[in-house]
Amino acid sequence: MAPSTTYKQDLPPEGGYRKLDFSRVPAKQLWRWWTIIPAYVASTSIAYYLWRITRTEIRTRELENNTATLAIMPLVIAEKDRALLKNLRKMRDEETELMKNVEGWETGTLFGEKIYKTQSEDEFRLPSMNEYYAQCKPEEYFKLDNFYHYH
């Protein structure tokens, strides 16, 4: 029984395959000290020149906006003061109502112990934020985060 076809084995070329190139190909280096330093100097100089010719205008603009803000501050502070005093009275009444069944509790103190010892009784003191929000839900306190400029 003779083979019907002849096969030719697939072999490497004469002398073998060519060598693979493993040598390093470094990127072209643009930034050297003789390019970095002039670029830095040039960009800084240009930026400084632009700042010099516009800084008067920028500061004038800020001054004018500050002036407008300052002009309405008395109005805003007056309204804020009234709201603050209303809230303080409301919260003191709230605490009295809440703690009326607790024996020995005095409003504004911890069972008669005051928070400040040397301050006179009627001196104005702004309560801290945690005290100011003591009768509120915690969500109300965390809403302050939305008004970032009040911190």
Added chain:
Amino acid sequence: MVLTHDYSLPTYEELEQEEIPLSTAALKAGALHFGKSCEQENNEFVLCRQELDDPRKCLKEGKAVTNCALSFFKKVKQSCFDEFQVYATCIDQSSGSFDITKCRNTQHVFDKCMSDNLGIQRPPYDYFSKPFVYDSVRPKPLPEEPLVFSGVPKKVDESEPKTPAKYGGRNMTSFTI
């Protein structure tokens, strides 16, 4: 809360006051004219607030400021409502920070209306940023007296004759054990 019942707070009736129902843009639009026309009340209130540092003691001055502002904005509404409205809308929509310098055209129209109808000139752009001296009728508050504590040790009288040193010397360097 740290407020006791001995702490005096004004009642709700004393705090009753009609507030200005305006937004920031509208307040900024009328800011400089308002500050100029209510200068007396504003200075009085701010000085009181700064000197006494107590909102309970400056309620009368604060109400004067708000009443002056109410009458001012009512006058503006009667005379220059459209100009004011356009100017406030421009301030509201021209920037994210209520920048009044971006609305010169509408500002000129508003200023002209204010000076023609109400006779209020726009003050210079840095008018309220400059320091100035304001003389109030209210007397200046006295400075606080220093606290006096009990149980403070008596001071040593230097003129007294000294007894012989008990432990070798009176200086720390010559202290011997």
